[in-house]
Amino acid sequence: MNCQQARDSLGALVSGDIESPPRDDLEAHLRSCSACRAEFEELESVWQELGRLPAYRVPDELKESLESLSSRAGAGSPNSFPAKARLPRRAMLLQAVAALLLLASGIAIGYRLQPAAEAEKSAGSAAGQMSRYLLLLRATETSELSDSRQEQLVLEYASWYRSLVARGLGLEGERLQKERQLIVRENGGVSLLGPQAFSDGDVAVSGFFLVQAESLAKALEIASTCPHLRVGAIEVRALYPE
Amino acid sequence: MESVRDGDLKCLTPLCRRHAAALYNYFMHLTGNRDTSQDLVQDTLLRLLRYRAGYKGNGPFRVWLFRLARSAANTHFRKSNRELPLDLEELDEPLEDPSEGPVEALHRRQSAGRVRQALGSLSVGHREVLVLRRFQELDYREIAQVCGTTPAAVRVRFHRALKALAKAYRELTERTVT
Numbered sequence: 229m230n231c232q233q234a235r236d237s238l239g240a241l242v243s244g245d246i247e248s249p250p251r252d253d254l255e256a257h258l259r260s261c262s263a264c265r266a267e268f269e270e271l272e273s274v275w276q277e278l279g280r281l282p283a284y285r286v287p288d289e290l291k292e293s294l295e296s297l298s299s300r301a302g303a304g305s306p307n308s309f310p311a312k313a314r315l316p317r318r319a320m321l322l323q324a325v326a327a328l329l330l331l332a333s334g335i336a337i338g339y340r341l342q343p344a345a346e347a348e349k350s351a352g353s354a355a356g357q358m359s360r361y362l363l364l365l366r367a368t369e370t371s372e373l374s375d376s377r378q379e380q381l382v383l384e385y386a387s388w389y390r391s392l393v394a395r396g397l398g399l400e401g402e403r404l405q406k407e408r409q410l411i412v413r414e415n416g417g418v419s420l421l422g423p424q425a426f427s428d429g430d431v432a433v434s435g436f437f438l439v440q441a442e443s444l445a446k447a448l449e450i451a452s453t454c455p456h457l458r459v460g461a462i463e464v465r466a467l468y469p470e
Numbered sequence: 471m472e473s474v475r476d477g478d479l480k481c482l483t484p485l486c487r488r489h490a491a492a493l494y495n496y497f498m499h500l501t502g503n504r505d506t507s508q509d510l511v512q513d514t515l516l517r518l519l520r521y522r523a524g525y526k527g528n529g530p531f532r533v534w535l536f537r538l539a540r541s542a543a544n545t546h547f548r549k550s551n552r553e554l555p556l557d558l559e560e561l562d563e564p565l566e567d568p569s570e571g572p573v574e575a576l577h578r579r580q581s582a583g584r585v586r587q588a589l590g591s592l593s594v595g596h597r598e599v600l601v602l603r604r605f606q607e608l609d610y611r612e613i614a615q616v617c618g619t620t621p622a623a624v625r626v627r628f629h630r631a632l633k634a635l636a637k638a639y640r641e642l643t644e645r646t647v648t
Contacts, residue, residue, distance in 0.1 A: 286490050
């Protein structure tokens with residue numbers, strides 16, 4: 229493999245989209261050619277930097293608009309288009325009205341053609357596909373980690389969470405502050421949760437992720453890939469359906 | 471999605487919940503603008519409703535969805551006559567580390583800012599191929615289906631896009647240092 233051929237394949241090597249035989253040749257070339265290796269390292273570095281960008285959080289306003297739009301579309305009323313929906317342009321408004329009119333006719337036709345029991349079954353199968361699960365990150369060793377290791381972990385959490393978001397599975401993720409971990413009990417007692425509590429079962433929660441998955445098994449599968457497992461345990465809890 | 475296509479619109483809510491974040495992130499990386507991205511997510515949803523009969527169910531739904539999203543983005547860029555938006559708003563950082571020192575935090579923010587600025591300086595074609603591969607984790611074949619081209623063309627475009635990103639990032643870093 230010459231330098232030109234090698235350089236044309238560097239992008240595919242960086243993104244992992246190269247088959248095994250050419251990859252072996254390319255890697256052999258990179259070991260022997262410092263100029264191509266330097267170019268590869270620069271591309272690899274910026275690719276990693278790009279991957280470290282945090283995911284954007286969906287604004288509540290958009291969530292509300294989508295919930296409203298989809299629930300009203302589900303009800304099939306063309307007059308119930310959400311007033312708060314962000315549709316600033318006249319063209320978009322016209323599109324929305326047209327789409328809802330189409331929807332209304334689609335529902336009518338759909339229900340006429342589909343037996344009720346079958347309609348219910350298909351609704352159940354798709355609507356029930358996703359449930360929400362809370363992943364509680366139980367810290368057991370975090371206090372002993374160095375600052376740089378913690379920083380590295382946070383980057384890994386961010387990358388892991390972003391991949392969940394990209395797959396449509398990640399809903400929320402937050403880290404909790406270490407200080408002022410208080411427990412309130414029924415008798416009015418308030419206790420400070422510190423490292424000494426780890427031995428008596430009150431393990432501190434250092435953060436959480438809210439994810440959606442088709443089943444508890446899938447949620448466990450998601451949790452099993454979380455970088456937190458290297459420093460603690462994860463409690464997986466199913467939420468009641470909305 | 472099959473249920474929505476067949477007229478069962480109750481399934482639209484879980485469908486929206488599942489894909490809203492992916493769509494919003496896609497548009498934010500393309501436009502850098504929060505309001506535009508929200509509009510485009512809704513536009514994509516309306517396209518999904520309008521063209522749902524065209525979903526054959528024989529390929530990944532995400533590919534079909536991102537074809538609609540790309541079409542919505544293209545319409546936006548054509549109408550606004552703005553191919554290179556650099557409307558870089560404040561990042562939401564859901565996993566900000568409270569124990570992070572001010573120097574580290576500044577360094578990380580500067581680095582992230584440069585990457586976003588470098589990404590924003592690319593053409594839309596270059597930006598979209600990087601975003602679809604990096605953040606949506608579509609492979610070359612799937613990106614080709616989204617963009618209506620061949621995997622070989624995506625491979626070339628991706629390589630050029632990554633080189634352009636590295637060059638822009640290097641220049642921004644050098645400018646910061648000097």
